[in-house]
Amino acid sequence: MAAASMKLSLTFVLLLSGLVVFGEVAAASRSKVDCSLVRCIQGGYITCENYPYQKLDGCICDCAPWNGKNCVLHLQSGSTQHCG
Numbered sequence: 001m002a003a004a005s006m007k008l009s010l011t012f013v014l015l016l017s018g019l020v021v022f023g024e025v026a027a028a029s030r031s032k033v034d035c036s037l038v039r040c041i042q043g044g045y046i047t048c049e050n051y052p053y054q055k056l057d058g059c060i061c062d063c064a065p066w067n068g069k070n071c072v073l074h075l076q077s078g079s080t081q082h083c084g
Helices: 002-031 035-042
Strands: 044-047 072-075 080-082
Antiparallel strands (some): 044 072
């Protein structure tokens, strides 16, 4: 009986540890966006005043260039969003 309880406790600890590690990886991935994947999933582009006549890849504002001025996100649905 004690051995079964020990196995169950060990299994629980391993599962809990896995969830903690998975949560850390998920939090890290939220802070850094892979714009190539996002572009492929939703489709869209970004325009910025200092990149005239260019449709830059990406469909979330995190994909705008770091030095972009007054960037606007354009989605396939026709909606737009001004990037902060």
